[in-house]
């Protein structure tokens with residue numbers, strides 16, 4: 001708690017002034033810069049939780065990212081691989097949506113789509129064991145990102161449950177994560193975040 005930091009004075013937002021919003025905007029800068037730290041902390045919550053799988057959830061994420069990195073994927077893709085299951089803790093019923101929302105401001109539409117739909121595509125490998133339709137992903141067969149997402153699951157996500165396989169540590173991926181999350185490509189607030197041009201005076 002930062003008790004001595006300036007605060008806006010409104011009780012209802014309709015009373016908000018430009019000064020209030022300057023205070024809030026200034027505070028936002030630091031808060032936004034700390035996003036990668038919060039993401040890393042959250043990723044660490046996956047450590048030690050196997051949920052019945054052969055490796056814990058953090059190892060699975062690290063191994064998925066390791067496979068993608070070793071296969072020559074670019075940094076943004078590797079970060080998507082690293083975070084694709086970060087939603088397991090808060091979104092056990094829609095974990096892919098959690099990761100996709102977190103990544104959306106920072107990655108291409110193709111990578112966002114891939115992360116958002118990876119759970120349905122991954123189901124090809126096990127839905128039949130749960131009484132579900134393993135071909136649920138076929139509804140997206142004609143989508144331009146179908147092949148990309150199918151490949152992500154086949155080569156990296158579905159392959160990352162091996163306790164004997166190389167798994168690079170979180171510290172290896174941290175700089176990539178910080179670079180990818182340094183600046184949003186897409187955001188409702190983007191225009192307000194860009195440097196404002198000098199106002200011309202008459």
Ligand SMILES: [Fe+2]
Nearest residue numbers: 084085118119
């Ligand atoms: Fe997943």
Ligand SMILES: [Fe+2]
Nearest residue numbers: 060084085157
């Ligand atoms: Fe996964």
